[in-house]
Amino acid sequence: KAGVTQTPRYLIKTRGQQVTLSCSPISGHRSVSWYQQTPGQGLQFLFEYFSETQRNKGNFPGRFSGRQFSNSRSEMNVSTLELGDSALYLCASSLSTGGSTEAFFGQGTRLTVV
């Protein structure tokens, strides 16, 4: 069974640009969550989608947005990139939302903003 697939693995962008990251969850998983990982802030929750609806959102500015498609694939978009957006962005998929269900993570997209 294929795991969570994130593309691309690495990105270099310039300040002010926008970027779109993609996540394909494990087959049958309907919940997709996004996390930002930085050395200073650790792992921080961005948002969660379930059945194409955003269920929960972390404390990030509106420049960070996402969506989920009918096949459960998800994208996140960051507009007007800032240097501080450089991070490893991790996608996680779960069978369902909430509760005791464990999340399975992809390998991440390493975004560097220059």
Add this chain to the structure above:
Amino acid sequence: AQSVAQPEDQVNVAEGNPLTVKCTYSVSGNPYLFWYVQYPNRGLQFLLKYITGDNLVKGSYGFEAEFNKSQTSFHLKKPSALVSDSALYFCAVRASQTGANNLFFGTGTRLTVIP
């Protein structure tokens, strides 16, 4: 509010010795607790979880964790460390009542197993 504390940034242990990676949590109501491991340039890999019931939870690769409600702790353990266990370990909590799916992570503990 939910939070997780991993009091040790770094843990060093000799190969073959037992290892413990500490985690304490704060959450309203009953917690769901998780341990993940991260190898360099990789995502997080699920090790084990505590939902309810037996306080000793067994997981992947010989790891286990002990839930202690009175001490609000969920320490990760392994009887005999391997060099290949060297990695970054994260403890995470999710409150059962909120309905929110997001995990709250600790800051991570880097485990180094010395040959």
